[in-house]
Amino acid sequence: MLHSETFDVIVVGGGHAGTEAALAASRAGARTLLLSHNIETIGQMSCNPAIGGIGKGHLVKEIDALGGAMGIAADRAGIQWRTLNASKGPAVRATRCQADRTLYKAAIRAMVETQPNLVLFQQAVDDLILVGGRVAGVRTQMGLDFHAASVVLTAGTFLAGKIHIGQAQYAGGRAGDPPASALAAKLRELPVAADRLKTGTPPRIDSRSIDFSVLDEQPGDDPMPHFSFLGSAADHPRQVSCWITHTTEATHDLIRGSLDRSPLYSGQIEGVGPRYCPSIEDKVVRFADKTSHQIFVEPEGLDTFEIYPNGISTSLPFDVQYALVRSIPGFERAHITRPGYAIEYDYFDPRGLHPWLETKGIPGLYFAGQINGTTGYEEAGAQGLIAGMNAALAIRGEAPWCPRRDEAYIGVLIDDLTTNGTIEPYRMFTSRAEYRLHLREDNADLRLTPQGHARGVVSDARFQRLEAKREATERETARLRGLWAAPGNALGAAIEHALGIAVSRETHALDLLRRPEMDYAKLRTVAELGPGVDDAEVATQVEVQAKYSGYLERQREEIERQRRHETTAIPDGFDYDRVRGLSAEVLLKLKRSLPATIGQAARISGVTPAAISLLLVHLKRRAA
Numbered sequence: 001m002l003h004s005e006t007f008d009v010i011v012v013g014g015g016h017a018g019t020e021a022a023l024a025a026s027r028a029g030a031r032t033l034l035l036s037h038n039i040e041t042i043g044q045m046s047c048n049p050a051i052g053g054i055g056k057g058h059l060v061k062e063i064d065a066l067g068g069a070m071g072i073a074a075d076r077a078g079i080q081w082r083t084l085n086a087s088k089g090p091a092v093r094a095t096r097c098q099a100d101r102t103l104y105k106a107a108i109r110a111m112v113e114t115q116p117n118l119v120l121f122q123q124a125v126d127d128l129i130l131v132g133g134r135v136a137g138v139r140t141q142m143g144l145d146f147h148a149a150s151v152v153l154t155a156g157t158f159l160a161g162k163i164h165i166g167q168a169q170y171a172g173g174r175a176g177d178p179p180a181s182a183l184a185a186k187l188r189e190l191p192v193a194a195d196r197l198k199t200g201t202p203p204r205i206d207s208r209s210i211d212f213s214v215l216d217e218q219p220g221d222d223p224m225p226h227f228s229f230l231g232s233a234a235d236h237p238r239q240v241s242c243w244i245t246h247t248t249e250a251t252h253d254l255i256r257g258s259l260d261r262s263p264l265y266s267g268q269i270e271g272v273g274p275r276y277c278p279s280i281e282d283k284v285v286r287f288a289d290k291t292s293h294q295i296f297v298e299p300e301g302l303d304t305f306e307i308y309p310n311g312i313s314t315s316l317p318f319d320v321q322y323a324l325v326r327s328i329p330g331f332e333r334a335h336i337t338r339p340g341y342a343i344e345y346d347y348f349d350p351r352g353l354h355p356w357l358e359t360k361g362i363p364g365l366y367f368a369g370q371i372n373g374t375t376g377y378e379e380a381g382a383q384g385l386i387a388g389m390n391a392a393l394a395i396r397g398e399a400p401w402c403p404r405r406d407e408a409y410i411g412v413l414i415d416d417l418t419t420n421g422t423i424e425p426y427r428m429f430t431s432r433a434e435y436r437l438h439l440r441e442d443n444a445d446l447r448l449t450p451q452g453h454a455r456g457v458v459s460d461a462r463f464q465r466l467e468a469k470r471e472a473t474e475r476e477t478a479r480l481r482g483l484w485a486a487p488g489n490a491l492g493a494a495i496e497h498a499l500g501i502a503v504s505r506e507t508h509a510l511d512l513l514r515r516p517e518m519d520y521a522k523l524r525t526v527a528e529l530g531p532g533v534d535d536a537e538v539a540t541q542v543e544v545q546a547k548y549s550g551y552l553e554r555q556r557e558e559i560e561r562q563r564r565h566e567t568t569a570i571p572d573g574f575d576y577d578r579v580r581g582l583s584a585e586v587l588l589k590l591k592r593s594l595p596a597t598i599g600q601a602a603r604i605s606g607v608t609p610a611a612i613s614l615l616l617v618h619l620k621r622r623a624a
């Protein structure tokens with residue numbers, strides 16, 4: 001008899017989505033199997049060894065707040081740390097680290113291998129087992145059957161993956177890995193809409209062949225930030241610098257002279273590429289008047305000589321790559337260790353997913369990561385965690401959950417995908433969120449940890465730590481609110497003396513924090529105000545909540561208003577043609593998407609607030 005085994009949840013793919021999915025499902029108590037092509041590549045960073053950045057750092061903090069692995073792994077692997085937008089408001093401040101790719105992979109592997117309820121198996125999955133229209137398990141390349149009522153598919157760039165370097169092309173999931181062709185062919189037979197996308201990566205360079213004396217050094221921040229709410233900068237390994245160089249006119253001439261040999265411009269590639277991470281040939285064509293583009297020279301790790309030249313992703317033929325690299329200052333004698341390439345792959349229209357990432361067409365089957373049209377480790381990890389958690393909740397017969405847009409960037413990501421779909425690789429930015437001031441990196445735990453704890457993906461220890469932080473914040477806030485300074489009283493005089501500011505009316509110490517020039521650290525220099533708190537996270541909460549309380553309150557009211565409409569149902573079979581005043585474009589979009597609620601309708605791109613008002617008026621009249 002052929003081998004057959006049963007689990008609660010099966011996760012296919014050991015990338016960033018798959019590892020978070022498998023860990024979340026098993027944390028939530030499901031007996032979970034993680035099946036991947038190769039156990040050695042679990043947690044592998046296919047492209048740039050960096051975690052976080054604008055919008056993405058928020059996702060990492062949220063993954064961590066929900067008990068996920070990415071923040072902890074990045075803390076153990078980050079070799080250059082920065083807080084981006086440090087001089088701007090707390091809403092858009094973002095943590096980023098350059099990671100040692102070997103340390104990162106090892107950290108993820110260690111967490112996966114030591115997770116209770118989780119087992120690994122190395123095999124390619126070639127088919128899904130379906131019974132009565134719902135998923136019942138998977139069949140591997142060897143013909144082994146594994147059964148489960150929930151299956152999470154996280155195949156990344158591997159489905160029918162095709163690699164391009166110049167006119168050369170071959171099947172592959174990424175350089176050095178096989179594609180998932182059999183599974184892709186099977187999925188194309190299912191009721192899920194597939195299309196093609198593409199992405200690319202730069203050639204890697206041996207640092208010993210680079211002349212660093214002509215590059216600009218970019219050291220990391222001091223003090224260093226970190227990702228995990230359970231971690232600290234002490235978790236980081238040795239730190240190194242990154243460097244900056246740039247393309248030249250010679251680089252651009254070379255590229256322009258070789259476009260006929262580019263798979264991008266000779267029509268060889270079908271898929272659409274990432275708008276915010278374009279190839280160097282794309283940049284040279286699209287921004288024809290620019291004579292130079294910046295290149296970040298980033299080390300791939302502490303124990304390797306390879307560097308990642310961020311900014312020259314390319315699929316041009318190797319001889320052109322060789323010449324273009326050598327036209328860059330500092331790279332005149334550069335030795336390429338791995339050629340750059342583009343890869344195109346199948347992805348699925350995420351509008352075919354429920355907000356909890358289960359496919360609408362095949363109950364029990366969940367999709368997460370790059371196969372939903374996103375790009376980036378953080379976007380993949382966030383979806384993986386939500387899909388894995390919901391796969392486990394389904395086994396327990398519990399309601400699915402996904403944070404709302406006003407609760408998390410994860411909510412923004414999944415709502416954008418499942419409501420509007422995407423026709424190009426989707427990456428997160430802070431600008432995609434309408435309630436940015438609420439969705440800060442610093443309060444991701446306050447927003448999400450209780451929700452995760454209620455669903456079993458957050459440990460008691462993490463939850464208790466959060467509660468202690470919340471209580472300490474409230475205590476310190478109340479204490480400062482009770483300390484009154486007035487012109488002429490002792491506290492007022494002490495503040496004027498220590499801080500050099502005028503106390504012209506009666507005011508409490510919390511109010512002082514609202515002054516633009518004031519922060520918690522300065523406040524603590526006034527001995528008469530008491531010792532305050534040493535915990536930096538508590539201090540940040542006290543300061544940010546006090547400073548932005550007016551804005552936060554206004555945004556909270558706006559969220560409440562939206563939430564009231566969010567759940568207003570649009571009945572099945574609703575006749576949009578009867579709504580007076582809708583433009584032809586809005587009408588078309590509403591009829592195509594058939595939103596279930598006013599909230600969903602409002603988020604369809606192109607559906608204006610005015611159109612929503614017309615819809616609401618019509619629904620009200622209809623109900624009367």
Ligand SMILES: Cc1cc2nc3c(=O)[nH]c(=O)nc-3n(C[C@H](O)[C@H](O)[C@H](O)COP(=O)(O)OP(=O)(O)OC[C@H]3O[C@@H](n4cnc5c(N)ncnc54)[C@H](O)[C@@H]3O)c2cc1C
Nearest residue numbers: 013014015016017037046047125156180200369370376380
């Ligand atoms: C060339 C290249 C360039 C990229 N450039 C960028 C960029 O510029 N910016 C950016 O943000 N992101 C980039 N990425 C994307 C980034 O790597 C992905 O967004 C991220 O890795 C997606 O995570 P994932 O978990 O969805 O998939 P992956 O990390 O691709 O993991 C998929 C996993 O599934 C396994 N698998 C697949 N099919 C099967 C199967 N049938 N059976 C068993 N196992 C299977 C694979 O072996 C792999 O372990 C690039 C990726 C590549 C390959």
